[in-house]
Amino acid sequence: MAYLAPLPGVGEQLKLIVRLRWCLFKNGLRRKNNRWDIVGIVFAGFFSGLLIIGLCAAFFAGTYSFLAKNRAGWIAILFWAIFLWWQIVPLFVAGFGANFEFGKLLRFPLSLRVFYILGLAYGFADFSAVAAMCWIASMMAAVVKVRPPIFAAFTFACVLFVLINVTLERLIGSWLERIFANRRARELMVGVFLLSMVSLNLLNPALQKWGSGARPAVLHYLPYLSWLPAPLAGKTAAHAMNGDFRGLVAEFSGLLLWVAALSALLWLRYRKQYFGEQLSEGTAPATRRTTTRRSSEGVIGILPPAIAGVVRKEFHYVTRNGFSAISLLLPPIMVIFFSLQFAGKNSMIKEHGLSPEVFYPSVMAYLILILLSPAYNAFAFEGRGIQTYFMAPIPMRDVLVGKNVFLGCLVAVELGVSLSVLAWRIGFPGWASFLSTVTAGVFAVVAQLTIANWSSLSFPKKMEIGKMKGQRNSGIAVWTAFGAQIVIGGIASVVLLLGRWFGNTWIPVALFAGFTAAALGGYAASLNPLSRLAEEKKELLIETLCR
Amino acid sequence: MNEIAIRTERLTRRFGPLTAVDSVDLRVNAGQFFGFLGPNGAGKSTTIKMLTGLLAPTSGRMELLGLDFQQNPIEVKRQIGVVPEGMGLFERLTGVEYLHFVGRMYGLDRPTTEKRTEELLDFMQLADREKTLIADYSHGMQKKLALAAAVIHGPRILFLDEPFEGVDALAAGSLKELLGRMTERGVTIFLTSHVLEIVERLCSHVAIIHKGRLVAQGSMEDLRAGVPGDEGEKKTLEEIFLSIVGQSGGERARLEELTWLT
Numbered sequence: 001m002a003y004l005a006p007l008p009g010v011g012e013q014l015k016l017i018v019r020l021r022w023c024l025f026k027n028g029l030r031r032k033n034n035r036w037d038i039v040g041i042v043f044a045g046f047f048s049g050l051l052i053i054g055l056c057a058a059f060f061a062g063t064y065s066f067l068a069k070n071r072a073g074w075i076a077i078l079f080w081a082i083f084l085w086w087q088i089v090p091l092f093v094a095g096f097g098a099n100f101e102f103g104k105l106l107r108f109p110l111s112l113r114v115f116y117i118l119g120l121a122y123g124f125a126d127f128s129a130v131a132a133m134c135w136i137a138s139m140m141a142a143v144v145k146v147r148p149p150i151f152a153a154f155t156f157a158c159v160l161f162v163l164i165n166v167t168l169e170r171l172i173g174s175w176l177e178r179i180f181a182n183r184r185a186r187e188l189m190v191g192v193f194l195l196s197m198v199s200l201n202l203l204n205p206a207l208q209k210w211g212s213g214a215r216p217a218v219l220h221y222l223p224y225l226s227w228l229p230a231p232l233a234g235k236t237a238a239h240a241m242n243g244d245f246r247g248l249v250a251e252f253s254g255l256l257l258w259v260a261a262l263s264a265l266l267w268l269r270y271r272k273q274y275f276g277e278q279l280s281e282g283t284a285p286a287t288r289r290t291t292t293r294r295s296s297e298g299v300i301g302i303l304p305p306a307i308a309g310v311v312r313k314e315f316h317y318v319t320r321n322g323f324s325a326i327s328l329l330l331p332p333i334m335v336i337f338f339s340l341q342f343a344g345k346n347s348m349i350k351e352h353g354l355s356p357e358v359f360y361p362s363v364m365a366y367l368i369l370i371l372l373s374p375a376y377n378a379f380a381f382e383g384r385g386i387q388t389y390f391m392a393p394i395p396m397r398d399v400l401v402g403k404n405v406f407l408g409c410l411v412a413v414e415l416g417v418s419l420s421v422l423a424w425r426i427g428f429p430g431w432a433s434f435l436s437t438v439t440a441g442v443f444a445v446v447a448q449l450t451i452a453n454w455s456s457l458s459f460p461k462k463m464e465i466g467k468m469k470g471q472r473n474s475g476i477a478v479w480t481a482f483g484a485q486i487v488i489g490g491i492a493s494v495v496l497l498l499g500r501w502f503g504n505t506w507i508p509v510a511l512f513a514g515f516t517a518a519a520l521g522g523y524a525a526s527l528n529p530l531s532r533l534a535e536e537k538k539e540l541l542i543e544t545l546c547r
Numbered sequence: 548m549n550e551i552a553i554r555t556e557r558l559t560r561r562f563g564p565l566t567a568v569d570s571v572d573l574r575v576n577a578g579q580f581f582g583f584l585g586p587n588g589a590g591k592s593t594t595i596k597m598l599t600g601l602l603a604p605t606s607g608r609m610e611l612l613g614l615d616f617q618q619n620p621i622e623v624k625r626q627i628g629v630v631p632e633g634m635g636l637f638e639r640l641t642g643v644e645y646l647h648f649v650g651r652m653y654g655l656d657r658p659t660t661e662k663r664t665e666e667l668l669d670f671m672q673l674a675d676r677e678k679t680l681i682a683d684y685s686h687g688m689q690k691k692l693a694l695a696a697a698v699i700h701g702p703r704i705l706f707l708d709e710p711f712e713g714v715d716a717l718a719a720g721s722l723k724e725l726l727g728r729m730t731e732r733g734v735t736i737f738l739t740s741h742v743l744e745i746v747e748r749l750c751s752h753v754a755i756i757h758k759g760r761l762v763a764q765g766s767m768e769d770l771r772a773g774v775p776g777d778e779g780e781k782k783t784l785e786e787i788f789l790s791i792v793g794q795s796g797g798e799r800a801r802l803e804e805l806t807w808l809t
Contacts, residue, residue, distance in 0.1 A: 309651030313637060313644070320639040320680065387635030388696075390601055392652040393625035465639065535620075539602060546633055 010114050014121055052131045056138040063142035072241050076234025078139060079161060082132045083230045086165040089128035090173060112274045119174075119270055123166040133162060143237070150240035153248060157236035160255035164229045167262040174269045188326075195326060199333070205340045229258050303405070306394045310402025317381060318410070321465045324374075328414065331367045335418045338363055339425035356429035357505075360422060360437045361496060367418055368444050369485055371411050375452035376481040377473040378403050379545060380463040386545045396457075396534030397527040404449045411445055432505035439512035440492045446519040450526045451484045457530060457537050460544045491515070550577040551613070552704050552735035553598065558607035560593050567593040569759040570607065575752070577612075577703075578733045580726070582740070582750035586792055590759040591739045592632045592708055598737070599629045599706050612703060625653065628702030630710050634693040638682035642673050642692050645681060646699055653700035660699070667695040670725070672718060687713040694722065704735045711745060723749060747784035755791050763791050 008016070059078055066074045110118070123129055136158050143154045180186045225231060232254040239247035300308045318324045339359075378400075379386055389399050419434075428434065459477040473481075492512075499508040534541070553575040560568040568590040575581045585591045596602035598609060600620055609616040611623045629635075637645055643664055650660030668674040671691040681689060690713050697705060705726075711719050726736055726749065740746050746753065747767070754764040763770055771782050774790045782790075 305651040305654055305656070309648045312651075313640065313648050316644055317637075317639050381639070383638060384633045384635045385637035387601055387631050387633070388637065388649065388652070391599060391624060391629050391631070391635065392649070393621045393623075393654070394652060395621065535603075542601060546635075 010117055013110065013114060014118065017118065017121075048127065048131075052134050055131075056134055059135040060138040060142045063139040064146050067143065067146045067237065067241070070241070072238035073235060075139070075237050076231045078135075079230035079233045082135055082161075083165060083228075086128050086132045087169055087172065090126055090169055091176070112271060115274050116267060116270050119170050119266070120166060123170045123173075126169070129166060129169070132165065136162065147237075147241060150237060153240040154237055156252065157233045157255060160252070160259055161229060161233040164255065164258045164262060167259065167266050171262060171266045171269060174266070174273070192326070195329065195333075202337055202340070205337075227254060229255065232258070303402075304398070306392070306398045307402040307405065310399050311406045314403055314406035318406075321381065323465065328410075330370065331414045331418045332421050334367070334370075335363055335421045336425065338366075339422065356422070356426050357433045359426055360419075360429045360433055361440060361492070363418065363422060364415060364437050364441050365444070365489055365492065367415060368411065368441060368448075369489075371414055372407075372445065372448050372452065372485075373473075373481055375404075375407055375449060376455040376477045377459070377461055377463070378407075378452065378456040379460050379541060380473070381465055382545050383462070383464075384546045386541055390538055390542065395528075395531040397531040400453045400527065400530060404453070407449070408445060411441075415441060430505070432509060436496065436499065436505065436508035436512055439509055439516055440495070443512050443516040443519050444488050444492065446516060446523050447488050448484055450519070450523045451480065453526065453530050454533070455480045457533050457541065460537075460541050462545050462547060551575070552577040552579070552611065553581075553737065554610045555598070556608040558594070558597060558609060559605050560590075560597060560602065561605045566759050568597070568604075568756075571756065571759075571761045573754060573761065573764070575735060575737060577735050578730055579752050580730045580736045580738070580750045582738055582746035582753040583756065584739070584743070584746060584753060584788060585756040589756045591756055594756065595629075595706050595708050595737070595739065596631070599627060599631065600624055601629075601631060625700075626702060627704045627706060628697035628700065629706045630690070630693045630697045630708055631706075632708045634689055636681050636689060636693060636696075639680060641676075641678055641680055642668060642684070642695075643677045645692065646696055649696040650699050655700060663699050664695075667699060670721065671695050685713075687715055687718070690714050691718055691722075698729075702734065704737065705729065707736065707738045709740055710738065711740065711742065743784045743788055753784070755788060757792050 059082075062078050063075060066072060066078075124133075140151070140155060140158060143151050180189065226235075232251050236248060236251045236255075239245075239251060300311050303311065318328075374380070382389075389396065429437075455477045459474040459480070461474040461477065495508045495511045495515075498511070499505050551574060553573055555571055555573040558568060558571040558573070559566065571590075571594060573594075583591055583594065593602065597604050598611070598616075600616065600623070612626055614623050616623050637648070640648065646664040646667060647660055650663060651657070655663070665674070668677065671694065673688060673691060673695070676684065676688065681692065684692065690710065694707070694710060697707070711722070714722065723745075730736055738746065738750065750767070752764075752766050753770060755762050763773065765773075767784070770784075770787050770791075774782055774787050
């Protein structure tokens with residue numbers, strides 16, 4: 001019988017986990033790409049250090065000033081800033097940063113108590129937590145400097161505030177881990193995140209329109225926030241300065257209640273994890289056996305079978321990728337945003353904003369730029385499925401055409417919707433302008449697809465649906481896209497300017513029609529060489545995408 | 548004389564300084580159930596990848612069904628079916644959608660694709676999962692789907708890289724029966740597996756690759772005859788394999804060192 005060693009204590013386990021995380025970090029740097037990350041880490045470390053130190057000075061000065069001017073209650077503002085930082089920054093880090101699955105530690109013989117303590121220890125080791133604690137320390141230093149008698153009370157409030165923050169952050173993290181174990185929830189989150197970021201652009205016009213009206217309502221509801229941790233911690237300084245013992249006890253009790261409530265919730269959450277919560281995605285419930293649906297192929301029925309197959313597969317992939325599906329809403333949203341900012345009577349740039357003649361081609365160029373960027377890494381989401389293309393008895397030409405046909409249709413629909421929105425928002429620009437915009441769009445799409453196909457085969461990069469971390473094209477593909485878009489955009493601009501120069505708006509239509517014909521010829525001529533290139537790059541594609 | 552389904556001549560693949568497959572001469576007759584064995588890292592999957600067009604050889608020739616692969620890649624691919632290492636599935640499709648896609652890629656018309664999809668999903672016991680994404684399938688279910696995709700077009704040669712890994716006993720039994728019937732109808736099956744009992748039961752012919760080199764090839768009887776032992780004793784494939792690949796006494800000596808465990 002093998003000898004069983006006694007279990008290590010909490011301190012030893014913490015040390016082991018710190019070492020484990022260090023090893024994971026160190027080994028991650030072995031990969032070629034990650035060596036460049038060291039440079040990034042050095043830069044990030046330097047600037048993060050500057051941020052922490054700079055804000056330490058700001059928090060010190062703020063606390064000093066509030067206490068010196070007998071406005072101790074205003075310290076709540078500083079606590080609010082720390083609270084928001086502590087709770088929001090980890091959400092971004094969870095999305096974009098390296099993930100270490102804390103729950104994996106459960107395979108080791110840990111007690112629930114140790115598991116809980118380890119969970120909290122993880123919380124204290126986060127960058128956001130370290131930075132926040134530095135700022136709180138600088139606030140305490142200011143208290144020592146300007147009001148030493150209240151130091152003890154203030155320190156106690158700070159300790160409770162730190163405990164509240166670390167517990168809440170772990171609680172939110174734990175719930176997010178559970179929610180995002182579901183693939184669809186992850187995808188949806190990425191899409192919602194993107195839309196939220198874009199929607200921030202609408203904040204300025206919204207504030208301009210409704211900001212003054214909303215102010216009284218905000219001020220009316222503000223007092224109701226006083227029972228939250230930041231105001232409670234802030235008010236302790238005021239009560240201590242005024243010698244209001246009852247007030248001080250009330251604030252401390254409030255903070256202690258928060259600590260107890262959040263700790264209990266976190267304990268329940270970890271308890272669930274500890275006793276084997278099922279976080280992985282289970283298979284979907286079995287559906288009743290039904291006869292396979294026999295649907296007609298519709299318009300894609302006119303395409304050869306293999307190309308039609310690829311088009312259908314691309315359609316399924318877009319609808320299954322929550323991020324892609326939601327990002328299709330972006331073009332009309334951007335059109336509304338641009339029209340609010342740069343056109344009409346509320347325009348920011350002129351009295352009446354840009355004319356439709358300028359607006360149409362500008363917005364179309366921008367939308368094509370957004371919509372075509374995935375084409376430069378068209379195999380990104382194929383994963384192991386890329387092998388199917390190479391095993392099938394078809395040349396890669398058919399796959400590329402299938403992908404391009406689908407993307408072309410998607411772009412056409414998006415531009416159609418966006419043009420309708422433009423017509424509604426700022427009016428129709430006139431037939432010559434409209435047709436030159438459309439022909440320029442077709443030229444730009446066809447020309448870019450030719451280059452994008454080459455880029456996709458030459459510089460593939462794997463991406464995973466529903467993830468944000470590391471989801472970017474290869475550097476060369478990005479530069480290729482950038483270069484192609486500048487050249488094509490430059491050609492289009494020169495052609496449009498020629499029309500203005502000669503005072504004939506139909507000249508661009510004719511020129512763009514010619515360019516489109518040439519681009520289509522070039523596209524057709526490129527397909528067979530690209531098929532041969534795919535054979536040459538086969539191993540690179542399979543290795544990169546199946547990894 | 549039997550038609551030769553697979554023939555390679557000095558087939559070699561190098562990855563930098565490493566020679567993964569070294570001058571392999573394979574010969575597989577049509578209708579054979581052929582087992583391709585070797586220890587981990589011996590070059591089995593690399594050989595299958597070359598034979599199915601997923602990897603270009605560094606040197607050497609390959610002929611499948613009398614066609615030079617390099618010269619006629621499309622025609623060769625039309626006649627073979629593959630379950631590659633990693634299965635090569637599009638995980639964001641459902642099983643039905645994936646089989647429809649593969650059928651169309653192999654040029655089947657739509658009604659035929661739909662009919663075969665339905666039959667294959669029924670056979671593989673995946674019919675009740677028609678709305679489930681492949682990403683949500685279990686490993687065994689993915690394997691069965693990859694097998695269905697490999698046969699949907701009626702291939703003449705079937706390459707299977709660890710086809711039974713993760714497949715439940717019930718489905719494995721049906722699959723073995725299906726594969727047996729396919730070989731009766733003249734389909735050649737080229738199979739790799741680490742489960743030697745399966746290979747012994749299914750395969751009529753076997754080749755063993757070790758450190759990139761083909762070290763044995765022939766019928767089970769040929770291989771048994773080539774291994775030293777008592778006359779009349781019927782050696783198992785495992786014994787043959789260990790005898791050919793070589794099991795040094797080192798493992799036993801190292802086992803003795805694990806006294807704290809044993």
